[in-house]
Amino acid sequence: MEGTIYSLIPAVIMLLLVIITRNVLISLGTGIIVGALLIHNFNILSSITEIWEVFYTIFYAEDGWQVGNIFLLGFLLLLGILTAFLQASGGSRAFGDWMMKRVKTRTGAQVMTAVIGIIIFIDDYFNSLAVGQIARPLTDRHRISRAKLAYFIDSSSAPVTVLAPISSWGAYIIGTLGTLFAANEITEYQPFEAFIQMIPLNFYAISAIILVFIVAYFRLDLGPMHTHEKRAEKEGELLNPEQDSVAGDLGDVFDPHKDGKVYHLLVPIIVLFIVTIGSMYTTGVIAASSYGLVDAFANTDVNLSLILGGLSSVVVAAVFYFSQKVPRSELGKILIEGAKTMIPAINILLLAWMIGAIIGSIGTGDYLAGLVENASINVSLLPVILFIISAIMALSTGTSWGTFGIMLPIAANIMVNTDSSLLLPALAAVLAGAVFGDHCSPISDTTVLSSTGAGANHIDHVLTQLPYATIAAVSAIVGFTLVGYTHSTLLSLLVTIVLMSIIVLILKKVVVDRRKEKTTNE
Numbered sequence: 385m386e387g388t389i390y391s392l393i394p395a396v397i398m399l400l401l402v403i404i405t406r407n408v409l410i411s412l413g414t415g416i417i418v419g420a421l422l423i424h425n426f427n428i429l430s431s432i433t434e435i436w437e438v439f440y441t442i443f444y445a446e447d448g449w450q451v452g453n454i455f456l457l458g459f460l461l462l463l464g465i466l467t468a469f470l471q472a473s474g475g476s477r478a479f480g481d482w483m484m485k486r487v488k489t490r491t492g493a494q495v496m497t498a499v500i501g502i503i504i505f506i507d508d509y510f511n512s513l514a515v516g517q518i519a520r521p522l523t524d525r526h527r528i529s530r531a532k533l534a535y536f537i538d539s540s541s542a543p544v545t546v547l548a549p550i551s552s553w554g555a556y557i558i559g560t561l562g563t564l565f566a567a568n569e570i571t572e573y574q575p576f577e578a579f580i581q582m583i584p585l586n587f588y589a590i591s592a593i594i595l596v597f598i599v600a601y602f603r604l605d606l607g608p609m610h611t612h613e614k615r616a617e618k619e620g621e622l623l624n625p626e627q628d629s630v631a632g633d634l635g636d637v638f639d640p641h642k643d644g645k646v647y648h649l650l651v652p653i654i655v656l657f658i659v660t661i662g663s664m665y666t667t668g669v670i671a672a673s674s675y676g677l678v679d680a681f682a683n684t685d686v687n688l689s690l691i692l693g694g695l696s697s698v699v700v701a702a703v704f705y706f707s708q709k710v711p712r713s714e715l716g717k718i719l720i721e722g723a724k725t726m727i728p729a730i731n732i733l734l735l736a737w738m739i740g741a742i743i744g745s746i747g748t749g750d751y752l753a754g755l756v757e758n759a760s761i762n763v764s765l766l767p768v769i770l771f772i773i774s775a776i777m778a779l780s781t782g783t784s785w786g787t788f789g790i791m792l793p794i795a796a797n798i799m800v801n802t803d804s805s806l807l808l809p810a811l812a813a814v815l816a817g818a819v820f821g822d823h824c825s826p827i828s829d830t831t832v833l834s835s836t837g838a839g840a841n842h843i844d845h846v847l848t849q850l851p852y853a854t855i856a857a858v859s860a861i862v863g864f865t866l867v868g869y870t871h872s873t874l875l876s877l878l879v880t881i882v883l884m885s886i887i888v889l890i891l892k893k894v895v896v897d898r899r900k901e902k903t904t905n906e
Contacts, residue, residue, distance in 0.1 A: 397418055409731060452687040457730055480524065511541035513833055546586065549579055552686050570807070594884070740783060748781060749786065766795075826843065859887065
């Protein structure tokens with residue numbers, strides 16, 4: 385079964401179940417079981433053993449404790465506790481009141497959220513969780529759905545970090561390029577120079593970011609997003625008793641303190657940002673023995689930095705809270721209820737890691753990569769084909785970085801031996817396809833964390849983001865096809881953006897006309 389077409393079965397079953405049942409835990413669990421059975425030729429005992437091993441190796445493997453995974457899970461718990469303190473102190477309510485006086489429209493609130501997402505570009509995990517903490521009080525007050533907030537977060541995290549050279553993603557990619565160039569004896573580019581030249585070639589990431597602002601400004605609510613927005617405008621997220629969030633709301637658990645101040649929210653968030661970024665740089669400097677930004681971020685310990693930032697922000701939030709006058713909630717209640725809000729997200733993340741390991745063992749990525757290596761294809765079509773294969777791989781495996789690790793060496797090797805002038809477009813196509821697939825994948829950790837940061841139902845987020853991701857991807861496909869034949873970065877980028885704008889205008893007109901017709905008929 386390994387490395388054959390049958391290796392796609394667990395991913396296909398899982399994705400179908402997600403759509404049919406809308407229950408991500410059942411879907412992931414089924415994918416894990418099916419994958420384990422395929423690996424062990426339906427030997428039940430061996431399959432159970434495989435599932436157990438995949439689970440406990442999340443925490444402990446042959447090389448010892450998996451500290452990075454443990455730190456990330458710990459950070460999620462700390463984030464829940466931080467949210468509880470911000471809620472109980474009245475900081476969230478005070479910030480919402482303060483922002484309502486300055487951002488007076490739903491459009492303004494959405495644009496502001498998108499801007500915040502662009503500013504916090506240093507890491508996708510940090511972006512996904514921090515933007516939610518900052519923007520959620522504002523979007524809730526303006527009755528913007530959590531599904532749309534999750535879309536803004538997700539589409540301004542990975543697309544931004546994959547374009548930024550000074551980010552955890554940028555540093556990782558630059559380091560990978562250095563290894564690839566050395567292995568393939570590529571001397572015409574330096575890794576950093578190549579990364580910079582690849583930025584305008586990442587048609588999907590650029591399209592996704594532009595589309596976020598179009599959606600925010602023009603209120604382009606497509607498909608299921610319209611349903612969520614319509615409900616949120618009428619009822620508000622916090623008033624909806626059937627909202628099944630990944631990160632639960634605490635409004636019914638804590639009564640916000642009447643003396644809450646704006647700085648009770650802003651200062652802990654600023655501390656989270658400063659300590660996390662400072663720790664990322666410091667751990668990178670220690671690991672790389674270099675003070676250079678690129679070297680530091682290429683060797684940083686993101687998860688350790690997140691846990692240090694989380695601890696610092698929780699301590700600051702706790703100090704503010706307990707400096708307030710009574711009445712106050714009990715410390716134990718804040719800790720327990722805050723941590724409980726993150727349990728659903730942790731469950732999904734654990735299962736996502738497990739299905740990722742199962743899919744890795746069964747060779748799904750290797751099979752898809754082999755399709756490219758073994759096919760006789762027109763060289764000009766290689767960038768768009770690499771984009772599509774990378775997207776399918778990231779969708780199936782739920783990992784952008786894993787897709788980078790498999791597909792970037794393949795793309796480099798193919799282009800060096802066919803048409804080196806298309807090397808950078810081909811590498812950019814891999815990056816773009818991986819981000820697109822990651823956006824559409826219900827088992828992507830970034831997708832899970834975006835849902836968590838927004839407090840949105842995970843499957844609602846996946847389904848509402850899909851139409852927008854598809855628009856950006858269709859435009860990118862045309863761009864990568866064009867760059868393969870013309871070798872013109874500027875022309876291909878302009879055509880991508882223009883095509884996306886035309887698609888948006890057509891959809892907006894169709895959607896508006898249909899809604900007017902529906903209103904008239906009613």
